[in-house]
Amino acid sequence: DVQMTQSPYNLAASPGESVSINCKASKSISKYLAWYQQKPGKANKLLIYDGSTLQSGIPSRFSGSRSGTDFTLTIRSLEPEDFGLYYCQQHNEFPFTFGSGTRLESK
């Protein structure tokens, strides 16, 4: 199985700041990585797929990038509603696997 190593575990930032969350695949997954946001009491939200394609309806302050097996989710100019949990998922091969999550908290 492809192991997804996500970092950092916790991240504290203030509204208006920019943050980055990283995910490293244990082997090549080409561009096939998705990012999700999780918030209490709400269904998980797909943010990005194929490494850098923004899902419809997601604000453009979210972006994804890739360098080899390293992937980054960047959120520019944080809004209050952006605080929560973030997960990456490789969608290159079965079984699909997830990162361990990053908790983005308000400083």
Added chain:
Amino acid sequence: QVTLKESGPGILQPSQTLSLTCSFSGFSLSTYGMCVGWIRQSSGKGLEWLANIWWNDDKFYNPTLKNRLTISMDISNNRAFLKIINMDPADTATYHCVRGAGPARAYFDYWGQGVMVTVSS
């Protein structure tokens, strides 16, 4: 508007069989290429993909759990199901129903909020 909602027993004893139902709307599993899956989330293992079922009844399972899982669907009533046999306390988790997206239906564009399942004697 796409929605998915899971239902299940809430609590089970070890060795029992878990039966989960996903009731969805806004799409149909009779549509070419459509897919529904199950993902669980526990404090110990994080998010774990379990199984997908496609419009043509193709099924893919996580090999780690394959011998214990059965995914099925009721196209007429817009429902999907997951059975897990021989439940263990380690299977305690929130179980999510998801819709597969993309050409390979390999990521998930809609999630249900999940149903909490506790395995305890």
